[in-house]
Amino acid sequence: MDQLPDQPPPRPKKLQADFNPDRPASNRFGRRLQRIRDEVERNRTVGPKYPTWLLALVLIAVIAFFTLIVIYA
Template sequence: MDDNPAGQPAPKPKASDNPDKPRSNRHGRRLQRIREEIERNRTEGPAIPTWVLALILLLIIAAVTALVVFS
């Protein structure tokens, strides 16, 4: 059953519903640490460029293929 009668606006969100403000319980602190880690990862960028990783992957695939074909 709906808590709000027809025609009534939905209640405003509580201050504790703010995703930017960490909660004081363990779950809220864990979420805040996860948000901080994601933000840190976004700002630092990858240590090795993506094209280098792709090139290494292609070399490994070519080496395995060569071993299968020529053995």
């Protein structure tokens, strides 16, 4: 009469894969992360094409040029 309905069997717990950043994942997100890691590594090893002091000097020259145009125009 008062029988409880059969309970479904418990679901097995998901096994979490170990996270290994050296092994690229096979899904889209993993491939994107791997591309980002590759680009960061490439940027760290190659180095800048022009020295920073030269870029700063060019920036100062451009700002001075536009300032002179505004003042004497």
